[in-house]
Amino acid sequence: MARVNENFAVLEDSYLFSQVAHKVADFSAAHPEKKIIRLGIGDVTLPLAPVVVTAMQKAAAEMGVKETFRGYGPEQGYDFLHEALVKYYAGFGVTLESSEIFISDGAKSDCGNITDIFDDANVILVPDPVYPVYLDTNIMRGRKIVFMEGSPENGFLPMPDPTVKADIIYLCSPNNPTGAAYSKAQLKEWVTYACQNGAVILYDAAYEAFIEDETLPRSIFQIEGAKECAIELCSLSKTAGFTGTRCGYTVVPLRLMRKTKNGKEMSLNKMWLRRQTTKFNGVPYIVQRAAEAVFTPEGQRQCRENLAYYKENARLIGAALQEKGITYYGGTNSPYIWMQCPRQMKSWEFFDFLLEELNIVGTPGSGFGSSGEGWFRLTAFAGRKATEEAVERFRKLL
Template sequence: MKINRNFDNLVPSYLFAEIASRTAAYVKAHPDNRLIRMGIGDVTLPLPPIAVEALRRGADELGVKETFKGYPEYEGYDFVREAVAGYYRSFGVTVAADEVFISDGAKSDTGNIGDIFGADNTVLVTDPVYPVYVDANIMAGRKIVYAPCLKENDFLAMPDKSLSPDMIYLCSPNNPTGAAYSAEQLRAWVDYANEHDAVILYDAAYEAFITDGSPRSIFAIEGARTCAIEFCSLSKTAGFTGTRCGYTVIPKELVRDGHSLRDLWYRRQATKFNGVSYPVQCAAAAVFSEEGLRQVHENLAYYQENARVISAALDEMGIYYTGGKNSPYIWLECPNGLGSWEFFDLLLNEAQVVGTPGEGFGAQGEGYLRLTSFNSRENTVEAVQRIKKLLSSSV
């Protein structure tokens, strides 16, 4: 018996596991100190009331013989897929309901999508990058090439004509940097993918945070339906991090190697996935109602204000950063030439604030740190005060 030796090529410790380990060690040594956690991008506000009501209603239906439901459809119930299609129409993008696949989240789908692609494909990812894009393809044994995101390009990598990738992972607004592509920049990527017969795997998990008119979907760009798959999630949009629900959109026009990628994904899901529970899908559909979106935007506005609090403090201290406007993430340059883990440890031990070291997102993340706006307002304000005090005393 042999194991998949591609796992030997993974970084030994997953980024967030290492953060948890260091944080736990600090708490054990200093049990009376209060930490403010601004590292992992988990939400803190409760689910919108309309989603909770729909969850209860769905659960109640499962307790009645006449409305009981067993296995859900692999691609999701029609009423949820129609709701997602209607949501796209609300910001001017046409997506058919039968191109929508309901899932347990974008993380799962961005990792699992590789099942429909050959192991000999070359994968392009931006650097810094969400670790799942890299690790899932290392596990599959694919060659990975990197497009550097740097201060010089505002952390928005553009196509490199010297590379010829088959699969291209893009995330906008980006995790971890918070930077968002403009329509013109996305058009360059779409043209590049169509020219190279490549497929863009587009993570739009943070589209609901966009405030400046940047595209909220790759399908807002002409030509994307022949080269792109889009992943989205209710985790950050509606606080479903623990509830687990997202969706993937694969256009019917998207064909490679003589095969419909939509049909291949359906076949994959039918084999390996038994769908999202009925109550959760009821809650998801409720989120996309007029009242649901109103409630969602209230929560989003709360996190966006937190981001403004963090951004204003960094502006005051003269620290370079991206994000904070179209994103719940603030990607800041570590002060005084500190490395990512050095600054992480400094904040943890001297200010009791937990961030995420940029180095954990790739080589180009060294020297940067990610903060999130998902904590409470009180904790966010206190965290920036602690950081300002620490840095003013260390200058």
């Protein structure tokens, strides 16, 4: 008889967004006249940049012509996109080899799939609060997970604790949900800790394009020594509105080596290549051409216009909270605003208050980990009008 993976039995139901959706549906059914503003979801709302659409159309047309039709592509992505990324990284001082870059259908898949190349006996260090995928994908493997607490004391940027022994470390900067971003000096401490312990950092840079403070790192590879201890996962979802188009990339340095139980030295780059060529058949040609267009000067200009729109939304929300004396993190260098619930309310209590009194939907911080209790995530991805109206409601009622 087939036995199932028992680790799924200990996974908690993915309760956060379904619970939010239920509560909002119940509220709208009871009060159809109320205009609800949604600052809860982490999905983009602006359309793809025109150069991206043109590149997709051109690539689609090529697929309809015998001479330019493409079948299976390289599992790790086409050279043209690797070259575009090599140039992009050079823009912030990082030298990459084409063979260090792996194109994927997004950072969520890579976050989950990368677990394949690590032994299940590893101890996993996960920030709390954080993007829930790191936790759940490792619970699915039955791994031991240790949490590092984010709090106002550390600015929601947990730092290495020499008394904690970890093998795999997840870092997300700028962070979802807190919007907090590590400085180069802070990342250097993590790189030193990882190198000293033989650990590997899985660095999620999905929000790097939101960074406007030029002193902050856009990539962990801006930190000396990171190529010996880190893998970087990134995505075009938020950078270029690819949440529905699906394209991301993972950088596994050629120098990154670790041993098997028996002491055999293995290249993580070669392992990831083997994993991808075995279990993945690549991202569609059309999507990779669209992604290539993102990295052209015009593509960057157009995508940055969209990012500026979201950032202005974040600024408006942040300014209103500041006026009300509400503590918050993020809002700059990030599309997320992580606010403390007023009047010492718990996260879900504040969710209900916001929905019922202001008809605004956000995301309870406790859904991102127990350290998120008493905190709340607002996003900058709504339209300008809706954001301005939400801000007015905050000003009047909070």
